[in-house]
Amino acid sequence: MIRNIANIVTHDAAVASAIEYALEHLNVPSVVVCGHTNCGGIKSLSEIEKLRDSSLKEWLKNAEPALKRLKVIMENKGVAFDPCNATHQRDLVISNVLFQTEVIRKNYLKNTHLPIYSLLYDLENGCLTEIRSELTSNLH
């Protein structure tokens, strides 16, 4: 299991070696990317332009495509992303999980048929839900 701020998948040695070890040595039966509601890392991502230059900001830049993607989807619906809106925050968690799932699939699972699951853990009610587009208010 890899845990880091905003569950980001990168090519750095810590993340890459953990994934490779799980795939090649532990022979895991599946891969799970799981985000959670009320995520401080995602909250920071949503206001990344306000962060001072720091390691945190550099780290979160790896997830910026998820933010940009969500903003485009929302703008196409005439909605402006609001970092203070809980639903928008939840949608950003989901957008990020879907983006990180793509990163793993593209970079680490090219030659396997290993199932990969995108999950959302809801801190309010303890529910773990597989992410599908109909779960989201803004992502379709």
Ligand SMILES: [Zn+2]
């Ligand atoms: Zn979190």
